[in-house]
Amino acid sequence: xxxxxxxxxxxxxxxxxxxxxxxxxxxxxxxxxxxxxxxxxxxxxxxxxxxxxxxxxxxxxxxxxxxxxxxxxxxxxxxxxxxxxxxxxxxxxxxxxxxxxxxxxxxxxxxxxxxxxxxxxxxxxxxxxxxxxxxxxxxxxxxxxxxxxxxxxxxxxxxxxxxxxxxxxxxxxxxxxxxxxxxxxxxxxxxxxxxxxxxxxxxxxxxxxxxxxxxxxxxxxxxxxxxxxxxxxxxxxxxxxxxxxxxxxxxxxxxxxxxxxxxxxxxxxxxxxxxxxxxxxxxxxxxxxxxxxxxxxxxxxxxxxxxxxxxxxxxxxxxxxxxxxxxxxxxxxxxxxxxxxxxxxxxxxxxxxxxxxxxxxxxxxxx
Amino acid sequence: xxxxxxxxxxxxxxxxxxxxxxxxxxxxxxxxxxxxxxxxxxxxxxxxxxxxxxxxxxxxxxxxxxxxxxxxxxxxxxxxxxxxxxxxxxxxxxxxxxxxxxxxxxxxxxxxxxxxxxxxxxxxxxxxxxxxxxxxxxxxxxxxxxxxxxxxxxxxxxxxxxxxxxxxxxxxxxxxxxxxxxxxxxxxxxxxxxxxxxxxxxxxxxxxxxxxxxxxxxxxxxxxxxxxxxxxxxxxxxxxxxxxxxxxxxxxxxxxxxxxxxxxxxxxxxxxxxxxxxxxxxxxxxxxxxxxxxxxxxxxxxxxxxxxxxxxxxxxxxxxxxxxxxxxxxxxxxxxxxxxxxxxxxxxxxxxxxxxxxxxxxxxxxxxxxxxxxxxxxxxxxxxxxxxxxxxxxxxxxxxxxxxxxxxxxxxxxxxxxxxxxxxxxxxxxxxxxxxxxxxxxxxxxxxxxxxxxxxxxxxxxxxxxxxxxxxxxxxxxxxxxxxxxxxxxxxxxxxxxxxxxxxxxxxxxxxxxxxxxxxxxxxxxxxxxxxxxxxxxxxxxxxxxxxxxxxxxxxxxxxxxxxxxxxxxxxxxxxxx
Numbered sequence: 014x015x016x017x018x019x020x021x022x023x024x025x026x027x028x029x030x031x032x033x034x035x036x037x038x039x040x041x042x043x044x045x046x047x048x049x050x051x052x053x054x055x056x057x058x059x060x061x062x063x064x065x066x067x068x069x070x071x072x073x074x075x076x077x078x079x080x081x082x083x084x085x086x087x088x089x090x091x092x093x094x095x096x097x098x099x100x101x102x103x104x105x106x107x108x109x110x111x112x113x114x115x116x117x118x119x120x121x122x123x124x125x126x127x128x129x130x131x132x133x134x135x136x137x138x139x140x141x142x143x144x145x146x147x148x149x150x151x152x153x154x155x156x157x158x159x160x161x162x163x164x165x166x167x168x169x170x171x172x173x174x175x176x177x178x179x180x181x182x183x184x185x186x187x188x189x190x191x192x193x194x195x196x197x198x199x200x201x202x203x204x205x206x207x208x209x210x211x212x213x214x215x216x217x218x219x220x221x222x223x224x225x226x227x228x229x230x231x232x233x234x235x236x237x238x239x240x241x242x243x244x245x246x247x248x249x250x251x252x253x254x255x256x257x258x259x260x261x262x263x264x265x266x267x268x269x270x271x272x273x274x275x276x277x278x279x280x281x282x283x284x285x286x287x288x289x290x291x292x293x294x295x296x297x298x299x300x301x302x303x304x305x306x307x308x309x310x311x312x313x314x315x316x317x318x319x320x321x322x323x324x325x326x327x328x329x330x331x332x333x334x335x336x337x338x339x340x341x342x343x344x345x346x347x348x349x350x351x352x353x354x355x356x357x358x359x360x361x362x363x364x365x366x367x368x369x370x371x372x373x374x375x376x377x378x379x380x
Numbered sequence: 381x382x383x384x385x386x387x388x389x390x391x392x393x394x395x396x397x398x399x400x401x402x403x404x405x406x407x408x409x410x411x412x413x414x415x416x417x418x419x420x421x422x423x424x425x426x427x428x429x430x431x432x433x434x435x436x437x438x439x440x441x442x443x444x445x446x447x448x449x450x451x452x453x454x455x456x457x458x459x460x461x462x463x464x465x466x467x468x469x470x471x472x473x474x475x476x477x478x479x480x481x482x483x484x485x486x487x488x489x490x491x492x493x494x495x496x497x498x499x500x501x502x503x504x505x506x507x508x509x510x511x512x513x514x515x516x517x518x519x520x521x522x523x524x525x526x527x528x529x530x531x532x533x534x535x536x537x538x539x540x541x542x543x544x545x546x547x548x549x550x551x552x553x554x555x556x557x558x559x560x561x562x563x564x565x566x567x568x569x570x571x572x573x574x575x576x577x578x579x580x581x582x583x584x585x586x587x588x589x590x591x592x593x594x595x596x597x598x599x600x601x602x603x604x605x606x607x608x609x610x611x612x613x614x615x616x617x618x619x620x621x622x623x624x625x626x627x628x629x630x631x632x633x634x635x636x637x638x639x640x641x642x643x644x645x646x647x648x649x650x651x652x653x654x655x656x657x658x659x660x661x662x663x664x665x666x667x668x669x670x671x672x673x674x675x676x677x678x679x680x681x682x683x684x685x686x687x688x689x690x691x692x693x694x695x696x697x698x699x700x701x702x703x704x705x706x707x708x709x710x711x712x713x714x715x716x717x718x719x720x721x722x723x724x725x726x727x728x729x730x731x732x733x734x735x736x737x738x739x740x741x742x743x744x745x746x747x748x749x750x751x752x753x754x755x756x757x758x759x760x761x762x763x764x765x766x767x768x769x770x771x772x773x774x775x776x777x778x779x780x781x782x783x784x785x786x787x788x789x790x791x792x793x794x795x796x797x798x799x800x801x802x803x804x805x806x807x808x809x810x811x812x813x814x815x816x817x818x819x820x821x822x823x824x825x826x827x828x829x830x831x832x833x834x835x836x837x838x839x840x841x842x843x844x845x846x847x848x849x850x851x852x853x854x855x856x857x858x859x860x861x862x863x864x865x866x867x868x869x870x871x872x873x874x875x876x877x878x879x880x881x882x883x884x885x886x887x888x889x890x891x892x893x894x895x896x897x898x899x900x901x902x903x904x905x906x907x908x909x910x911x912x913x914x915x916x917x918x919x920x921x922x923x924x925x926x927x928x929x930x931x932x933x934x935x936x937x938x939x940x941x942x943x944x945x946x947x948x949x950x951x952x953x954x955x956x957x958x
Binding site for chain 1 (some may be wrong): 496744746747750
């Protein structure tokens with residue numbers, strides 16, 4: 014990296030308190046925003062708790078659903094955070110890459126469902142679905158990397174982001190052209206429908222399956238990143254690409270490996286997401302994508318454990334938020350505003366804490 | 381944080397051997413063919429004739445794909461002799477055809493329809509020319525080989541023959557494609573009716589018409605190429621002042637013709653141009669933010685929505701209406717509301733930069749949409765049903781109730797906006813914007829008030845969108861939250877990127893290419909967003925300055941090219957001295 018490029022990457026995101034010295038009307042507005050959000054949260058919580066619309070079992074159900082969907086967000090967020098850690102760019106098409114895998118797996122799931130294989134061999138069929146989804150996601154991610162990111166690898170500009178936006182729409186509408194624009198309903202196997210009773214609480218089997226798979230995948234990824242040689246190389250490249258190159262690390266290989274790893278996690282996440290919401294269409298990648306990005310930023314982008322925690326955090330807040338915050342201040346149909354909570358969190362984090370909730374030294378250095 | 385793309389990237393290019401390149405190109409062309417088929421573009425295009433009874437757009441697209449194989453091969457000049465080049469072109473075409481023909485081969489055994497919605501019987505018939513499977517597939521590969529050969533041959537021809545040929549083919553294709561646009565204009569007046577009958581039938585371009593247009597265009601092009609030097613020499617003799625005057629006269633005449641054109645062309649064209657105008661208006665607003673101030677804003681559609689909703693609520697005959705103003709009273713208020721919205725939008729994201737800014741503004745835009753769509757805001761904004769029954773604007777006794785008259789309104793608004801944007805760009809504020817685009821920290825160090833300048837960019841950019849939204853509201857008469865999705869923001873971003881970031885004529889050109897063309901070709905409509913996505917990537921990769929770069933950008937590029945040349949020269953001399 015030349016000196017100029019280095020300085021460009023360094024000053025990209027100044028720390029929150031950096032640029033403005035005196036207290037201006039902008040700060041006043043930002044404080045009002047903070048206080049307003051806090052007020053909604055606190056007043057809403059008090060209101061809901063006083064009203065007592067929901068019992069403890071319902072809160073537990075909200076919480077477990079939040080954890081489940083949070084696990085999916087965490088899986089997808091890993092792709093954002095790893096790519097950002099290495100290339101310092103937002104893989105804007107990652108949500109759509111997730112969709113490609115899940116959509117392809119849909120056809121396999123449908124044929125499994127029709128032949129009864131999905132019910133007779135649950136574990137094997139799930140593994141097959143995941144493998145197909147991972148393969149398709151990996152292929153798409155590598156194509157996107159080759160076309161949209163590699164030519165701009167040494168350029169500090171918005172070009173790769175704009176390219177990624179273009180790629181995102183190209184992917185969506187390619188799939189729309191291939192598979193049609195109607196919403197397809199994912200199969201709902203019998204063994205996923207039950208509930209498990211535990212100390213007075215009941216948890217859906219599907220949630221346990223999703224959460225367990227997500228946790229297993231995350232553990233697997235963590236081991237790869239921490240214990241294997243390639244994982245060490247990845248961490249080295251994300252620390253300093255030039256120094257890593259001097260140590261004999263082929264950064265090109267590492268970047269490709271990162272994309273593959275991220276795409277595999279997205280492949281698993283996409284299938285799980287579809288088993289939670291039971292449907293897929295060409296635009297389904299957008300919402301989980303943007304929410305997973307929020308999760309990655311929440312955890313401090315570039316920080317792998319951070320992305321996992323951020324995912325769970327976002328999922329839980331998104332699930333508990335509407336009944337807890339919005340119901341209490343008397344907003345009708347708070348569930349329609351679930352996405353609002355996710356987007357608000359995204360904006361608030363980007364505005365107030367771009368280095369993430371945990372504010373680690375590592376992510377601060379990158380931010 | 382500029383948009384410049386450094387031409388040299390430090391990834392070593394592996395040089396393929398000539399025949400390796402042929403293999404690679406053939407495979408790419410084949411995959412392109414498969415892609416076009418699987419996505420359904422080919423099938424959709426096949427329904428539209430270019431020459432009635434002889435050529436459909438689908439076959440034209442497929443043919444062009446294989447032609448491209450030969451062109452790409454011959455362009456590289458990898459082979460020493462012409463014969464080898466032609467052979468290589470044919471080989472690349474054959475490989476492309478073979479890969480494409482895998483699809484009909486598989487389809488002849490089993491139906492893929494249950495997975496790929498567009499692989500139906502029609503596309504199978506098209507790919508095999510309605511023949512039986514082995515014969516049809518062989519024919520497809522043979523055609524691909526021949527076209528690859530022709531593509532290479534085409535590139536080997538001397539310039540004087542090649543360019544008229546290309547021009548003639550393009551003209552004939554355009555005449556066939558836009559027959560719905562051209563035919564009514566020709567058929568409506570008595571003087572041009574014979575021309576119409578010569579070239580067209582009621583369904584489209586005839587073979588006779590295509591040949592006539594091809595010959596005329598090719599001959600015209602040829603004559604121009606032969607006489608070009610003489611014409612330039614003649615025009616150089618004219619004193620510069622007079623030359624300038626002649627140029628302006630031509631320009632004014634062309635502008636006048638273009639302005640009067642919708643009056644003759646009818647409502648359909650009026651509607652298309654109206655949409656193009658609205659997007660140009662919004663493009664100019666986003667251009668202030670992205671192109672000049674460097675603030676990548678993906679929530680731009682929110683300002684458009686505010687303009688539309690404000691107009692709707694102030695004018696409509698509906699229970700949500702706040703007032704019953706006329707359009708001329710409601711529009712300034714709507715624009716003002718958009719400006720306020722822009723500033724409200726801008727304040728929280730003042731300190732967010734680069735790609736985070738893009739995502740943050742996208743989040744803000746989505747927040748606006750979710751709120752408008754929700755039941756919580758339904759008593760105010762009408763929820764998912766939207767605001768209905770917005771009356772049309774009235775000037776005196778004149779009701780602007782058809783697309784053509786609304787187009788003139790938009791044109792007027794666009795001209796005023798373009799003037800404003802042009803003056804803004806050259807102003808002190810415009811220079812401050814460019815400074816923060818190029819380097820925010822340096823700009824601040826130079827004493828530019830970042831807060832003021834950035835908020836002005838958001839506010840003024842929003843004003844353009846508010847104006848467009850206001851016209852949009854009266855154009856449709858009803859507004860729904862679904863009209864204001866993220867895709868609109870991406871649309872506008874795409875058009876300023878394709879047109880050329882920071883260039884006003886570029887915005888208009890981008891709107892014509894990205895909005896007007898897909899509106900005109902009905903078949904394209906389905907795939908327009910795919911087309912936008914591909915266009916964004918292609919422009920960023922191949923021509924990052926856009927189709928019509930601004931003058932400043934062009935100057936920068938020539939300077940860059942000169943420095944590069946000077947550096948190369950210096951390297952050469954160094955080598956010599958060493």
